[in-house]
Amino acid sequence: MQNKGTGTLETDRLILRRFRLEDAEQMFKNWASDGRVTEFLTWPSHGDVEVTKAVVGSWVKNYSDMAYYNWVIELKSAKEIIGNISVIKLDEKIEAAEIGYCMGTNWWGQSIMPEALKEVIAYLFDEVGLNRVEASHDSNNPKSGRVMEKAGMKQEGILRETGLNRHGIYYDKVWYSILRNER
Numbered sequence: 001m002q003n004k005g006t007g008t009l010e011t012d013r014l015i016l017r018r019f020r021l022e023d024a025e026q027m028f029k030n031w032a033s034d035g036r037v038t039e040f041l042t043w044p045s046h047g048d049v050e051v052t053k054a055v056v057g058s059w060v061k062n063y064s065d066m067a068y069y070n071w072v073i074e075l076k077s078a079k080e081i082i083g084n085i086s087v088i089k090l091d092e093k094i095e096a097a098e099i100g101y102c103m104g105t106n107w108w109g110q111s112i113m114p115e116a117l118k119e120v121i122a123y124l125f126d127e128v129g130l131n132r133v134e135a136s137h138d139s140n141n142p143k144s145g146r147v148m149e150k151a152g153m154k155q156e157g158i159l160r161e162t163g164l165n166r167h168g169i170y171y172d173k174v175w176y177s178i179l180r181n182e183r
């Protein structure tokens with residue numbers, strides 16, 4: 001494998017690109033301020049755009065690191081940013097990445113995240129040269145599992161009470177993966 005950083009990717013409906021500082025306002029409005037989006041995420045929804053600005057500022061600084069993969073999802077038709085997909089853990093020894101994603105509720109139910117995830121998987125296998133891409137979701141959030149299935153990932157199993165949500169409650173993690181030779 002060879003790390004390539006967050007390269008710009010394109011699908012039929014989407015551009016996946018690096019965040020810019022000026023994205024913070026739309027990110028706040030379109031998904032980061034919405035508790036429905038963050039219900040199963042590790043971070044609480046942002047109460048103030050200043051929080052989003054600080055987060056985006058810290059992400060932008062990371063792009064010089066070629067092992068950092070974090071895309072904003074831009075809808076071509078509306079020229080609007082609607083969500084985020086990123087590598088949340090990279091294990092270079094076994095050439096594996098774990099993916100996380102989220103998107104504003106206005107765009108749910110149109111198979112947009114599966115489209116983004118498929119493209120990210122292709123990039124990580126074909127350009128970066130990884131062998132495995134994995135992701136997990138809270139068992140109470142099966143719609144995320146549907147995203148993984150639609151992107152060609154297979155369910156591997158459920159690890160009971162291996163997650164702790166931000167309310168201090170354990171949850172079961174459902175794990176999915178795809179291997180390079182399965183595409």
Ligand SMILES: CC(C)(COP(=O)(O)OP(=O)(O)OC[C@H]1O[C@@H](n2cnc3c(N)ncnc32)[C@H](O)[C@@H]1OP(=O)(O)O)[C@@H](O)C(=O)NCCC(=O)NCCS
Nearest residue numbers: 037040101102103108109110111112113136137143144146
């Ligand atoms: C999970 C998420 C990324 C799905 O993205 P998406 O582009 O809407 O995915 P899809 O259109 O393929 O829909 C996936 C499933 O969501 C459910 N769904 C669709 N529209 C929905 C809606 N408006 N409201 C609630 N659930 C909906 C359906 O069960 C669907 O499965 P189906 O296609 O078999 O009917 C999105 O809901 C999201 O950002 N949620 C909040 C963040 C999150 O949970 N991230 C994952 C953490 S592991």
